[in-house]
Each structure stands twice: as structure tokens, then as C-alpha cells.
Amino acid sequence: MRLQILGCSGGVGGTRHTTAMLIDNDILIDAGSGVLSLSLEQLTLIDHVFITHSHLDHILALPLLLDSVGAMRDRPVTVYAIDAVLEILRTDIFNWRIWPDFTEVPPANPYLRFSAIEVYETVQLGERGITALPANHTVPAVGYQLSSQTSSVVFSGDTAQNPALWHYINQIAVLHALIIETAFPQDEHGIAEIAKHLSPVSLLQELTQYQQQAPIYITHLKPGRETLILDEIVALNTQFHSIKPLQQGHVFEF
Numbered sequence: 279m280r281l282q283i284l285g286c287s288g289g290v291g292g293t294r295h296t297t298a299m300l301i302d303n304d305i306l307i308d309a310g311s312g313v314l315s316l317s318l319e320q321l322t323l324i325d326h327v328f329i330t331h332s333h334l335d336h337i338l339a340l341p342l343l344l345d346s347v348g349a350m351r352d353r354p355v356t357v358y359a360i361d362a363v364l365e366i367l368r369t370d371i372f373n374w375r376i377w378p379d380f381t382e383v384p385p386a387n388p389y390l391r392f393s394a395i396e397v398y399e400t401v402q403l404g405e406r407g408i409t410a411l412p413a414n415h416t417v418p419a420v421g422y423q424l425s426s427q428t429s430s431v432v433f434s435g436d437t438a439q440n441p442a443l444w445h446y447i448n449q450i451a452v453l454h455a456l457i458i459e460t461a462f463p464q465d466e467h468g469i470a471e472i473a474k475h476l477s478p479v480s481l482l483q484e485l486t487q488y489q490q491q492a493p494i495y496i497t498h499l500k501p502g503r504e505t506l507i508l509d510e511i512v513a514l515n516t517q518f519h520s521i522k523p524l525q526q527g528h529v530f531e532f
Contacts, residue, residue, distance in 0.1 A: 280529060281531075283525065283529075284316070284526070286312070286497040286524045288461050291501050297310040297498065304323050305408070306324055307330075307433060311338055322351060324347075325356065326355070328401075329359040330359075330363075330435035331413070332417055337367070340371075341376075352387070354380075354387070354390050356391050358395050358401060359392075360418055363418055364392045368392070397410050406425065406426060407423075407424075411434075411435075411443055412446075413437040414437050415474045421434045423450070429454040429532045430454060431453075432447055432453065433458075433497075434456075434457065436459055436474070438471070438474040439480065441487065447488065455530055458481070459475060460476045460477065460478060460498065460511065462507070463477065463506045464510050467480070477507075478507060485517060493520040496522070496523050
């Protein structure tokens, strides 16, 4: 199983792209601006898109992807998410006012189909398993466990304090890596709490519940604040976890 990070920033600017991850060549985890770095040929190969939540930085490339390559494909792209997220996509995005409803057009071969999943449900695609995990955000949201036949990567999605996530992670037999957000530096901890994101202090508080040894990768850093956030995490990391910044272009093989 090959996981390529297409985008992992909390915003845009320069070479920064927002959250999108490519599994092998046919599965996306979120569809932020990182998807725009793929070629047209690569876009045609995407059959499955798993969405964590409906915020624009995680879905903005999805309508454009469907419009760009839908006519080049012989089957719809399947978008997986919890019911509440799919309802937002139907009502607020694919509604003919913001974008065409590609679940209906073209009538003979629609470009899009929705597939509702539940928290803790696993979608099995060949030897690859994608499991929705609980998240604690301002809108309905999940994270995901990405499982090969031998190990897993966990992506927290956007989340604040989340005891249920740690209980689940600590039961995973072989964890290859944990990708977790820390969006704001400590001087914006109040904003982080309102927006239900993590700051360095709240991240390290959460990690007191982490019983695995797999390395931790920090994602969703706010543009221009990346160095400050990472320096604050290093200064606070008295538990000596292996904590690194997630990098656009990073590839995990597991």
C-alpha cells in the first residue's frame, strides 16, 4: 500500500496545498488543493474518494475533478463519507447553484455516486481497508485508518480532544504511522479551541493517551506559522515521542 501526500497545509500560498492523500493510484483521502497537482491522466484513474468532512480545504478539488475527467471514465467516482457529510455535499455543493449535481448527469452514466459509511465501518477495496474513525470538529467529521495486509496508518482528520480515537489507536496491532493535525500555534490556542483544532499544548495533552511507538507526523499547520508551531511542539515534547512535520510529497509504504 502506497500513500502519497499531495497536500498537508492548513492553507495555500506558494507551493502549499491543502489536505489530499493518494493511495496507490485510485483512492483519495480528502480532495483539497493537493489534488490539483495530479495530471489529467492520473485524475482519470481515481475511482474512490473518502472525505473526512465538508470544509472547503478538504473538498475544493472534488467538483473540478469530476468535471474534468467524468466524460473520460466508464463508471462514476464513488465518494464515501458519513451521512451528515454527504448531505452537506448534496445540499451545498452539488446543487446546480454552486456546481452541477453529477449524481444525475449525464443521465446514462453519472460522474458521481455517494456511498454512506458509519464510524468504525471498514470499506474493503481489494487488500486495502479504509476505516472511518471518530473525530471532534465543528462540523460532522471523521478520521481514517488506512490498512494494508500487514500494517496501518491513522489520519486524525481535523479534530480537537478525542478520547475515542486514542482508545481505538491503542488497539491497532501494527501501526506504521500516525498523522495528526496541529493547526494553530500556542498564541492562538483560544481560536483553536473555538474552531476545534489542536495547538501544541492540546496536542501534547492528547498524546499522553498514545500508547503506540509509531512515529507521529504533524499536518494542517497554518501558513506562515509552521516553524513556530513545530518549535513549540519540540519544546513541549517531554514524552520523547518521535514527532515530525508531514511533508507534501512524502510517501508511506506499508
